[in-house]
Amino acid sequence: xxxxxxxxxxLYVSPLLMVLVPFFVAPILVVIAASFxxxxxxxxxxxxxxLANYVGIFTSKLTLNLYAETxxxxxxxxxxxxxxxxxxxxxxxFHVRSPLLAIGLFLLCTVPFWTSNIIRMIxxxxxxxxxxxxxxxxxxxxxxxxxxxxxxxxxxxVVVAYVHQLTIFMIVPIFNAMARIDKRVVEAARDAGASRLxxxxxxxxxxxxxxxxxxxxxxxxxxxxxxxxxKVMSGGGSASVVGAFYEDIGVLQYPTAxxxxxxxxxxxTLLVTAILRSVDVRKEITQ
Amino acid sequence: xxxRRTGVVNASGRPWxxxxxxxxxxxxxxxxxxxxxxxxxxxxxxxRGGLVFPMKGLSWHWFVDLFxxxxxxxxxxxxxRSVKLAVIVTVITVVVSFLSGLAFRRRFRGDGIVFYLMIxxxxxxxxxxxxxxxxxxxxxxxxxxxxxxxxxxQLSWTLPFGVLVMFAVMSRFDRAWEEAAYDLGATRWxxxxxxxxxxxxPGIVAVGLFxxxxxxxxxxxxxxxxxxxxxxxxxxxSMTLNVTSxxxxxxxxxxxxxxxxxxxxxxxTIALIQKRRASRVPAH
Numbered sequence: 150x151x152x153x154x155x156x157x158x159x160l161y162v163s164p165l166l167m168v169l170v171p172f173f174v175a176p177i178l179v180v181i182a183a184s185f186x187x188x189x190x191x192x193x194x195x196x197x198x199x200l201a202n203y204v205g206i207f208t209s210k211l212t213l214n215l216y217a218e219t220x221x222x223x224x225x226x227x228x229x230x231x232x233x234x235x236x237x238x239x240x241x242x243f244h245v246r247s248p249l250l251a252i253g254l255f256l257l258c259t260v261p262f263w264t265s266n267i268i269r270m271i272x273x274x275x276x277x278x279x280x281x282x283x284x285x286x287x288x289x290x291x292x293x294x295x296x297x298x299x300x301x302x303x304x305x306x307v308v309v310a311y312v313h314q315l316t317i318f319m320i321v322p323i324f325n326a327m328a329r330i331d332k333r334v335v336e337a338a339r340d341a342g343a344s345r346l347x348x349x350x351x352x353x354x355x356x357x358x359x360x361x362x363x364x365x366x367x368x369x370x371x372x373x374x375x376x377x378x379x380k381v382m383s384g385g386g387s388a389s390v391v392g393a394f395y396e397d398i399g400v401l402q403y404p405t406a407x408x409x410x411x412x413x414x415x416x417x418t419l420l421v422t423a424i425l426r427s428v429d430v431r432k433e434i435t436q
Numbered sequence: 437x438x439x440r441r442t443g444v445v446n447a448s449g450r451p452w453x454x455x456x457x458x459x460x461x462x463x464x465x466x467x468x469x470x471x472x473x474x475x476x477x478x479x480x481x482x483x484r485g486g487l488v489f490p491m492k493g494l495s496w497h498w499f500v501d502l503f504x505x506x507x508x509x510x511x512x513x514x515x516x517r518s519v520k521l522a523v524i525v526t527v528i529t530v531v532v533s534f535l536s537g538l539a540f541r542r543r544f545r546g547d548g549i550v551f552y553l554m555i556x557x558x559x560x561x562x563x564x565x566x567x568x569x570x571x572x573x574x575x576x577x578x579x580x581x582x583x584x585x586x587x588x589x590q591l592s593w594t595l596p597f598g599v600l601v602m603f604a605v606m607s608r609f610d611r612a613w614e615e616a617a618y619d620l621g622a623t624r625w626x627x628x629x630x631x632x633x634x635x636x637x638p639g640i641v642a643v644g645l646f647x648x649x650x651x652x653x654x655x656x657x658x659x660x661x662x663x664x665x666x667x668x669x670x671x672x673x674s675m676t677l678n679v680t681s682x683x684x685x686x687x688x689x690x691x692x693x694x695x696x697x698x699x700x701x702x703x704x705t706i707a708l709i710q711k712r713r714a715s716r717v718p719a720h
Contacts, residue, residue: 168588244454
């Protein structure tokens with residue numbers, strides 16, 4: 150019986166595997182293989198196994214700076230997305246009294262997720278630019294005399310664009326986790342004399358931990374794997390790990406790009422695993 | 437309401453934190469939609485228009501420009517390809533997610549491996565997979581095509597989402613309904629077609645919504661796998677680097693309208709199904 154159930158299970162997931170094996174497993178293996186090969190300098194690879202590509206990464210100060218910069222953007226985005234996402238979800242679950250209104254407002258937050266990321270990113274340009282809406286307004290009310298230069302094409306605008314795109318990835322899982330908290334538990338705590346701070350510390354935060362972890366996985370993996378936000382929004386002032394190996398691809402340096410991609414994938418995997426250790430994601434998702 | 441019993445409470449029965457969080461929520465929604473609305477407005481400028489406010493004139497100029505000028509690239513063709521690609525990806529995503537959802541309802545040996553492969557495919561950097569797929573195609577001597585390799589590359593992104601949504605949908609499905617159908621003599625296929633699919637229809641539409649919109653906006657995984665003909669996000673990407681006129685904003689307006697039409701159609705369908713169900717079930 151168990152064997153038959155397993156057979157049926159594998160039969161039903163076989164179409165999924167027919168996508169994941171050639172378009173996830175195989176490309177990762179190819180990238181790993183390419184990272185150990187030597188470039189012939191003309192866009193091809195020589196069949197010599199070498200570690201030079203990896204040595205190049207770990208001895209280059211430039212590459213290490215790239216990682217530092219990417220991790221800085223990841224942490225900043227994660228922090229702001231977490232703060233905004235947590236409180237927006239909390240507001241929707243615990244403060245909006247009509248469930249229908251809460252679902253409506255929740256949908257309002259999710260709609261932009263289904264629209265183009267690139268368009269949402271460039272939509273900050275008319276606001277943050279030197280002659281943008283924010284600078285013009287600040288000058289009009291005489292708060293500043295010169296336009297603020299740091300608003301656009303700076304680390305600031307990179308973080309703004311990331312938080313704008315990714316806070317939704319925090320809101321959805323935290324909202325789900327909070328919506329599952331039994332309101333009677335909160336009631337009971339209140340009846341037993343718990344303050345609102347106690348309820349937050351001992352009930353809401355621990356019970357939304359899984360949602361926070363799930364959201365963090367999305368935010369961290371997307372920022373680490375991104376390059377176009379940094380490229381456009383920093384105006385060339387900042388670079389990212391992925392942006393750098395995309396440029397390697399542009400000049401057909403496949404092995405160095407592959408090695409950098411492998412290192413990045415390992416870093417992302419380590420970060421995601423660290424988050425996974427604190428939560429049973431499978432249980433969280435399937436229940 | 438219970439909130440009235442504790443904390444500092446004012447006349448309307450709301451604690452002060454309510455107003456603080458309400459302000460945060462309103463600010464968040466403003467920041468979410470405000471910039472997008474700005475570029476929609478700016479795309480309706482006339483020929484003198486620039487990239488920032490104030491608005492110069494009012495016309496369709498940049499929309500006409502977008503679809504007629506050669507220098508802005510092949511917008512019409514890439515738009516056409518993106519919609520077709522999204523339809524293909526949506527159909528496959530819905531069918532495969534549904535089957536995988538059925539599989540994961542009970543544990544089977546090795547299910548953890550499939551699950552973590554899926555999570556891996558979701559969190560892996562898109563460009564890494566894109567480059568890997570591109571290299572693989574070169575290696576086996578197949579040319580990248582938007583209707584072939586790009587479909588697979590996008591599915592590696594839309595399927596994990598689709599299956600995760602399917603999990604959420606199926607967790608609310610009562611096995612007793614299925615058992616009842618078997619007891620009445622229905623075959624496995626009849627049960628799926630006449631009981632499971634109709635009950636899960638709103639969730640299946642939601643999976644379709646994810647499939648379409650994620651494919652329609654997908655960028656990194658398509659970059660090295662679409663071949664010589666661009667999809668719309670690839671076209672927008674090259675425009676952000678070259679075009680400094682409001683046609684870029686006009687393109688943003690057009691593509692967002694398409695997204696909104698799809699979102700509206702899907703959410704409307706879900707609402708309609710729910711409403712018809714509510715009216716059919718007699719109130720207890």
